[in-house]
Amino acid sequence: MLTVTATGATAGSGGDWKVIVPLVAAAVAFAGVMLTLWVHGQRARRGRLRELYAGGWAAVQAYKEFAFAMRRRNVEDRAGERVRISEAMREVQKDLSFYEALIGRERSDRVACEYRILVAKTREIAGEIIKRSWNEEPIDSDKEMHSPQIAGELQALKVFEDGYLTATIRATEPNCCRWAVSRRAGAAEHDAKGTAR
Numbered sequence: 001m002l003t004v005t006a007t008g009a010t011a012g013s014g015g016d017w018k019v020i021v022p023l024v025a026a027a028v029a030f031a032g033v034m035l036t037l038w039v040h041g042q043r044a045r046r047g048r049l050r051e052l053y054a055g056g057w058a059a060v061q062a063y064k065e066f067a068f069a070m071r072r073r074n075v076e077d078r079a080g081e082r083v084r085i086s087e088a089m090r091e092v093q094k095d096l097s098f099y100e101a102l103i104g105r106e107r108s109d110r111v112a113c114e115y116r117i118l119v120a121k122t123r124e125i126a127g128e129i130i131k132r133s134w135n136e137e138p139i140d141s142d143k144e145m146h147s148p149q150i151a152g153e154l155q156a157l158k159v160f161e162d163g164y165l166t167a168t169i170r171a172t173e174p175n176c177c178r179w180a181v182s183r184r185a186g187a188a189e190h191d192a193k194g195t196a197r
Helices: 002-069 078-104 109-135 148-172 175-196
Strands: none
Touching (some): 002 148, 078 109
């Protein structure tokens, strides 16, 4: 009687493994599929954010270029240049507002804050140069194409540009790499403070 019971238990446990092994394999496969989908979703999100942040950066740089463009306007067609530059400026202003709103809707408050600061400072610093250049006579020789004075004034924006770029890097890096980005950014800030002294 005992022998029959032991044999039955052994046979029953062997049957259990035939059910358990496929269930475990299916669970592992399902977890692998879910992990793959999650990784691809994260990559797609980071790619979308990079494009968004790059578009915002391009809009700021386009605005800065007007500091130089005003000096280079066509002196022989003042009325036409007023219309052309005003239309181009309107488009860039629209882009700045578009990206400011879109970046502000993202989860990273730090990027949104840094972008708002960058846009405000760009409008303040570059806008003042644009206003001043608009009231001055346009250049009339190739020698005047370069303007180290304007380039020097625009250097005041570098700290705000760096703040925005650092925030975008932190927001688009995978979680496992963020500590390295934070360390690099911290080291760069420390170096900048040391240089400023």
